[in-house]
Amino acid sequence: MQEHTGARSFASGYLEVKNLYKTYYLPKRETGSIAVPTLEDISFTVKKGEFISIIGPSGCGKSTLFNLISGLEIPDKGQIILDGKEIIGQKGHVSYMLQKDLLLPWRTVLENCILGLELQNVPKREAINTANCLLADFNLSEFAGSYPASLSGGMRQRVAFLRTMLAGRELLLLDEPFGALDAYTKSEMHDWLAGIWPRISHPTVLFITHDVEEALLLSDNVYVLGPRPAKLKLQLSVSLQRPRTRKLVVEKGFIEMKRILMDSLFTLG
């Protein structure tokens, strides 16, 4: 695995993924099954407060990695250590935003936002107060009483993102949260996120994307996975100053990092 460094430094290691392997087995028509090796010897360490982007070809195993870290699935081999404790197969340690926004259409924005808190038995009044504070930060206060069908794509993603943040875990897994948005709305989401990130108390983030520029604009580190079975091919430390704006994408340092990522993504093996 290649490593490029130079970004700001963080406190101690927080999430440690060590030598992770996962193979799925698909049923065959007559007997037996077909092995689908998906992750192969994945190891990395994330420091508390870091924003990590994960990029890699479609089907390489990115969502699988999140399913393992979240405890929804179990690896064949390897360790996942969060804050010093092994968490394989254990749910409840992470806030996880799945590839689709999955807002409940019969609940208002506010009711969708507090869903995770309700499931944790937080009293409703307290849940609403907590959500109301973040709704303002996310520019959604006016829409607290609206239903998802009346929101734009970008707003729906913000609601789903807010709901994930409100689940209150220290580790946030975001699986292509802006993937379905058009380029303009996505760019607005980047500016919005870059603006609020330093102002709010933010968790450690693992963020899956197919968009190299998005990864560079948002992250402290970018990991590149190779085709299935995914191996970690490259770890790029993003040394660009914050706050980062769209203007950066035409600057020399940005273009150089983009070239490194594209070379890694499109080099076989």
Ligand SMILES: Nc1ncnc2c1ncn2[C@@H]1O[C@H](COP(=O)(O)OP(=O)(O)OP(=O)(O)O)[C@@H](O)[C@H]1O
């Ligand atoms: N539950 C499962 N049972 C069998 N195979 C699975 C299962 N989940 C994922 N796979 C297979 O594992 C491989 C990786 O899937 P995964 O969803 O992790 O890819 P991905 O990198 O997230 O792709 P994308 O970028 O398209 O979302 C695929 O070949 C997929 O078919």
Ligand SMILES: [Mg+2]
């Ligand atoms: Mg996926």
